[in-house]
Amino acid sequence: MHSLYCSHPVLVCFDNEGDDVAYNEAQQKRFNAALAEEKRKHRTQLTNTERQLAEISESKNLTEQELAEARQHLRVREENDRRESAKFKKEAAEQKKRADEIEARHNDAKITYALHDAAVAEDAYSPSILAQYLRGRTAMDDVGNIVVDLPGTDAEGKETVERLPPLDAVKKMKAQPDRFGGLFKDFVASKAALPTNKSGKVSVTSISTDEFMHLWKTNRSKLDL
Incomplete structure (x- = not known):
């Protein structure tokens, strides 16, 4: 048998x-x-x-x-x-x-791939970090769909949990830069930008020597000399 x-x-x-x-x-x-x-x-x-x-x-x-x-x-x-x-x-x-x-093991791998793919699709700064952040909030429902329990707040400021597919969850996270911005490239890039003055140029007194040398070699006209 x-x-x-x-x-x-x-x-x-x-x-x-x-x-x-x-x-x-x-x-x-x-x-x-x-x-x-x-x-x-x-x-x-x-x-x-x-x-x-x-x-x-x-x-x-x-x-x-x-x-x-x-x-x-x-x-x-x-x-x-x-x-x-x-x-x-x-x-x-x-x-x-x-x-x-x-x-x-199969479900865990399937969930990890789904989270990673969603992170890549929405330009996560580090797809693996975002996937790891969501892993503990992600599971498979009774019919085999992958769902993320995404934390949030309602209009009254009360904490909520919304159950969403991975891609929808990551999109919603990206739309909340005040809460999840550090996980996405656009937000990180904007925060990493060097400070500029009213003329739109970078003041040499507000940056480090390494930052000055980098701009001097790559975009000298950006410096307020």
């Missing part, structure tokens, strides 16, 4: 060690049917064993030694059946655990 198992919402199974294979609904049904059949067989075997023990006890044609040997034989069979059933259940539980671990 093939070892089949399932885990929602992403279904996987193992055919060979280390091989991740898509696990579809039909395979899930076959596994459930196999498990139910195994339980049914075990119950039937126990019932038959009890009946046979009762018949042996009522038999008038066997010696005491033969009766004892027959009872011992049936008890051994019963114990073997129980061990096989326990082994099957243990294997199924181990496979389910492995499937859950694969699912968790």
Whole structure:
């Protein structure tokens, strides 16, 4: 019998060690049917064993030694059946655990990629930092969609949490420079600009020697000399 198992919402199974294979609904049904059949067989075997023990006890044609040997034989069979059933259940539980671990790793990678892609699309200063910032606020909902619980404030100043897809969440963050500006290139660039005077030039008294030398080499006309 093939070892089949399932885990929602992403279904996987193992055919060979280390091989991740898509696990579809039909395979899930076959596994459930196999498990139910195994339980049914075990119950039937126990019932038959009890009946046979009762018949042996009522038999008038066997010696005491033969009766004892027959009872011992049936008890051994019963114990073997129980061990096989326990082994099957243990294997199924181990496979389910492995499937859950694969699912968790798959979901984590999927979430990380989605956050990183959204950060790149909205010109994050560091996509990896923005993705890391949102990771603890991101999960998969019951139907497998990635959602971000984005913190914010309402019109009355009360804290709120809005559930959004990654790209929408990052766009909303970018639209709030007072709160999230440091995570985006445009805001960082604007803050990094050198101070200028009324004429639009950089006063040499307001910048460092390194900044002066850089402008002297790259854009000398920008200096207010």
